[in-house]
Amino acid sequence: MSGIVVVFDFDKTIVDCDSDNWVIDELGFTDLFNQLLPTMPWNSLMDRMMMELHSQGVTIEEIEEVLKRIPIHPRVVPAIKAAQALGCDLRVVSDANMFFIETILKHLGIKDCFSEINTNPGYVNEEGRLRILPYHDFNKAPHGCGLCPPNMCKGLIIERIQDSICPQESKRFIYLGDGAGDYCPSLRLKERDCVMPRKDFPVWDLICKDPLLVKAEIHEWSDGGDLERVLIYLINKISKEQEASQFFSPDCKLQTLSVSSAHEALPKPLRVQQ
Ligand SMILES: [Mg+2]
Numbered sequence: 297m298s299g300i301v302v303v304f305d306f307d308k309t310i311v312d313c314d315s316d317n318w319v320i321d322e323l324g325f326t327d328l329f330n331q332l333l334p335t336m337p338w339n340s341l342m343d344r345m346m347m348e349l350h351s352q353g354v355t356i357e358e359i360e361e362v363l364k365r366i367p368i369h370p371r372v373v374p375a376i377k378a379a380q381a382l383g384c385d386l387r388v389v390s391d392a393n394m395f396f397i398e399t400i401l402k403h404l405g406i407k408d409c410f411s412e413i414n415t416n417p418g419y420v421n422e423e424g425r426l427r428i429l430p431y432h433d434f435n436k437a438p439h440g441c442g443l444c445p446p447n448m449c450k451g452l453i454i455e456r457i458q459d460s461i462c463p464q465e466s467k468r469f470i471y472l473g474d475g476a477g478d479y480c481p482s483l484r485l486k487e488r489d490c491v492m493p494r495k496d497f498p499v500w501d502l503i504c505k506d507p508l509l510v511k512a513e514i515h516e517w518s519d520g521g522d523l524e525r526v527l528i529y530l531i532n533k534i535s536k537e538q539e540a541s542q543f544f545s546p547d548c549k550l551q552t553l554s555v556s557s558a559h560e561a562l563p564k565p566l567r568v569q570q
């Protein structure tokens with residue numbers, strides 16, 4: 297396992313559109329969705345729309361079929377598999393929902409690449425209707441972040457992941473996203489982390505307004521081909537830096553060890569690139 301955590305947004309990052317809009321549009325419910333959108337939060341509207349779909353006879357199987365043909369750039373799956381093969385810990389942080397994301401990732405054969413999916417709960421109830429709930433229960437306990445929608449603050453999720461990692465491991469983060477909701481977590485990244493905002497998308501616009509607010513290195517990308525190239529480049533660069541810092545670590549107290557144990561304590565040789 298390398299010392300890198302890669303956090304992916306889902307909509308317009310892993311898949312090339314918004315999964316909520318994709319399902320609504322493909323099933324012909326766009327007009328109703330647009331009509332109701334000004335009246336309630338997005339996440340509550342998705343739950344309401346699933347009720348409408350169910351009452352008009354749309355089955356879970358039909359929703360799954362639509363999800364399985366969602367557009368995705370052909371280099372995204374290879375990029376995810378390569379990142380996993382390089383030993384990274386991959387996670388999803390998304391404002392879509394668990395049902396959509398699991399259905400799509402399973403279909404693409406990459407669900408097991410991820411150690412964690414953080415998203416709004418989504419499940420099929422006993423009547424066969426898909427329920428979509430908020431990640432944070434905003435009526436009982438508002439998250440208090442002014443940047444994020446009421447149902448989800450991705451910054452809080454990043455903070456939880458950062459806190460769950462032992463400080464001695466000095467893991468470094470790479471965060472990929474496109475939306476306004478990816479701005480809050482970008483601000484929580486540290487100096488040695490990297491953020492990959494999708495160029496000309498809302499998170500990129502927000503970062504460009506005042507790039508000094510972001511402590512992490514900024515590496516933009518436009519499409520899945522860029523995503524793969526930039527991500528693999530960053531993973532290799534960080535891995536080399538981590539190997540080098542292990543080698544020159546100031547805490548290395550070799551002088552206090554006996555000859556035999558000092559030998560065992562020597563850092564592993566640097567891997568030669570093939
Ligand atoms: Mg997105």
Ligand SMILES: [Zn+2]
Binds near residue numbers: 480
């Ligand atoms: Zn937030």
